[in-house]
Amino acid sequence: MSRLTYFGIFIVAIVIFVAVFAPFLATHDVTVQNLELRFAEPSAEHWFGTDALGRDVYSRVLFGARISLQVGIIVVGVSAVIGIFIGSIAGFYGGWVDRILSGYVFNVFLAFPGLLLAIAFVAFLGAGLEKLILALCIIGWVGYARVMRGQVLKVREYDFVHAARALGAGNMRILFTHILPNAIQPLIVQSSLGMAGAVLSEASLSFLGLGIPPPAPSWGTMIDEARQFFSIYPHVLFFPGVAIALTVLAFNFLGDGLREYLDPKQRTR
Amino acid sequence: MKYKLLNLARQIGLIILVMWTVVSLVTLLIEFVPGTPATAILGETATQEQIDDFNKKHGLDRPAFFISVSKNGTVTWNGMENRYVDYFSGLLQGDLGRSFRTDRPILDMVMERYPATIKLALASMLVAIAIAIPLGVVAGTNKGGIIDNFASLVALLGISLPTFVVGPFLVYIFAVKIGWFSATGSLYPEDIVLPAVTLGAALSAILTRMVRSSVIEELGEDYVRTARAKGLRERTVVFKHVLKNGLIPVVTILGLQLGVLLAGSIITEKIFSWQGLGLLLLDEGIAKRDYRLVQGCVLVISLTYIIANSLTDLVYRWLDPRIRLS
Numbered sequence: 224m225s226r227l228t229y230f231g232i233f234i235v236a237i238v239i240f241v242a243v244f245a246p247f248l249a250t251h252d253v254t255v256q257n258l259e260l261r262f263a264e265p266s267a268e269h270w271f272g273t274d275a276l277g278r279d280v281y282s283r284v285l286f287g288a289r290i291s292l293q294v295g296i297i298v299v300g301v302s303a304v305i306g307i308f309i310g311s312i313a314g315f316y317g318g319w320v321d322r323i324l325s326g327y328v329f330n331v332f333l334a335f336p337g338l339l340l341a342i343a344f345v346a347f348l349g350a351g352l353e354k355l356i357l358a359l360c361i362i363g364w365v366g367y368a369r370v371m372r373g374q375v376l377k378v379r380e381y382d383f384v385h386a387a388r389a390l391g392a393g394n395m396r397i398l399f400t401h402i403l404p405n406a407i408q409p410l411i412v413q414s415s416l417g418m419a420g421a422v423l424s425e426a427s428l429s430f431l432g433l434g435i436p437p438p439a440p441s442w443g444t445m446i447d448e449a450r451q452f453f454s455i456y457p458h459v460l461f462f463p464g465v466a467i468a469l470t471v472l473a474f475n476f477l478g479d480g481l482r483e484y485l486d487p488k489q490r491t492r
Numbered sequence: 493m494k495y496k497l498l499n500l501a502r503q504i505g506l507i508i509l510v511m512w513t514v515v516s517l518v519t520l521l522i523e524f525v526p527g528t529p530a531t532a533i534l535g536e537t538a539t540q541e542q543i544d545d546f547n548k549k550h551g552l553d554r555p556a557f558f559i560s561v562s563k564n565g566t567v568t569w570n571g572m573e574n575r576y577v578d579y580f581s582g583l584l585q586g587d588l589g590r591s592f593r594t595d596r597p598i599l600d601m602v603m604e605r606y607p608a609t610i611k612l613a614l615a616s617m618l619v620a621i622a623i624a625i626p627l628g629v630v631a632g633t634n635k636g637g638i639i640d641n642f643a644s645l646v647a648l649l650g651i652s653l654p655t656f657v658v659g660p661f662l663v664y665i666f667a668v669k670i671g672w673f674s675a676t677g678s679l680y681p682e683d684i685v686l687p688a689v690t691l692g693a694a695l696s697a698i699l700t701r702m703v704r705s706s707v708i709e710e711l712g713e714d715y716v717r718t719a720r721a722k723g724l725r726e727r728t729v730v731f732k733h734v735l736k737n738g739l740i741p742v743v744t745i746l747g748l749q750l751g752v753l754l755a756g757s758i759i760t761e762k763i764f765s766w767q768g769l770g771l772l773l774l775d776e777g778i779a780k781r782d783y784r785l786v787q788g789c790v791l792v793i794s795l796t797y798i799i800a801n802s803l804t805d806l807v808y809r810w811l812d813p814r815i816r817l818s
Contacts, residue, residue, distance in 0.1 A: 227648075326506070327506070327509060330506060330510055331509075331510050331513045331514070334510040334513075334514065334794070334797070334798050334801070335514065335794055335797070336751050336752055336754065336755030336756075336793070336794070336797050337755075338755045338756065338758070339754075339755040339758070339790060339793055339794065339797075342758065342773075342778075342790075343517075343518065343521060343786070343790045344521070346777070346778045346783075346786050346790075347521040347522060347524050347525050347783065347786070348524055348525075348526070349526050419652070423654055426654060426656075427654065427655075427656065427759060430654075430656045430759065430762075431758065431759065431762065431774060432774075432778075432779075433778070443656070446656055446657065446660075447656075450656075450660055450763070453660045453663070453664060454663070454664060454667075454668040454675070457664055460657075460660055464654075464657040464660075464661070467654055467657060468649075468652055468653050468654065468657055471652040471653075471654070472648065472649070472652035472653075475648060475651060475652050476648070479648075
């Protein structure tokens, strides 16, 4: 594995650690306002300074990791389960089932720009954590389904599958106990890249005011709030910006590294 | 020939099917609005008479779909007299309805802003090409070298840095500190530079990786060895032979990314107060709960995306004889 992959693993580990132990690592309450201390520069008391309402940016960035990771894990988990199930069915049964699923349903979902579909859902359903997660799952599952379909199409022709069938195993048993464990590997890469995508999408929607409403310390919301004061107080935007960039970068590094590790053909490129 | 026509018909059929689904989805999503559009626009204090007038004016007093289910579970068949059919028939005549707020035709509002968004998307595409092709070629021809590693790092940074982080930083450096451009707005022609670079940064990263791997792949082909054996200079080999073939997949990505840029422009337009479709959707549509306008904006962006993707597919087939003849 390359050095960048190790860097990715290191940063992801930090983000997970910070998200889990945020209440212990935070130095201030994330919602407590102190208007006398608006836009304070980074100091020993406020490591990353304070925002427009005098809230501690360091503590908010820590809790922001919790929101990002929570959204990322749920979205990736739910999307992957739905995608694996539908993709497996399409790849395993083939025929008209596959024609409807991969020829039509997948294409419809891919025909929409993902972010726009999420915006449309949230715009009509209203903002909030649950709706944001729902919107991201609706746009996210199809990527997993496509990969899974391709994998199942390949694996179902292997000898051990024919052997299982010859021994009298039923369709569901063949699919879930023989094909699935042998087809799921690329989904690991997809999940890591999916985490990066979900963290970015959550931040983007929150930035647009369509994600998690204030005062929750979402990184996207923090950037949106800091934007208008950015030219005078750049630190308010800098820290959540770096946090998002590093997290997304780390999951991308991890995904690329895993792909390289799991696929020997990629190592020569 | 018969197969080609059949294939084309299948493609067009799929595009029509996808468009129908997109329009249906956008049409039906309005039914999920919490409360009703009338109370969202008129406010909680509106009288029943005002609400009835509003619903009648915008056709909201008609049933939503072909069938409706009442609270006690009775299913009623509404025939063709429903909002779904209304919206579709309006759409076929180029009518996207009227704004719930301003009563202006949605099509007029959308078309006023559409050119600004297309201009921004195309400008960002130009920026991406201008960065990606030289960087990708240099990286690909120096595989494993310092420049290659640098280009890979820049590309990964470009993909990972969100638009809403890149944008404000560019504003801070080039508008606030150096003062070359305006921080927001589109008063002067050069004001497009910062939004275009912001929006094009991620695409340039994707393209750089694409050009690099394309160049590496093509450099290993037999025709490159032949060209070199003929005594051609390396520069001619790369720019006249390798790049010509290596750019085919790049064209596909460009076409597919036009739609992504259109969707991404919503964020960029917000950062730079760029008066395009995205800002119309956010400020006039979503913020003011003008759901008819939200429908119109989402629909126009989606249809542009679908058309761009379909055209890309056709151009790709035309460019690559292997696909055209298969």
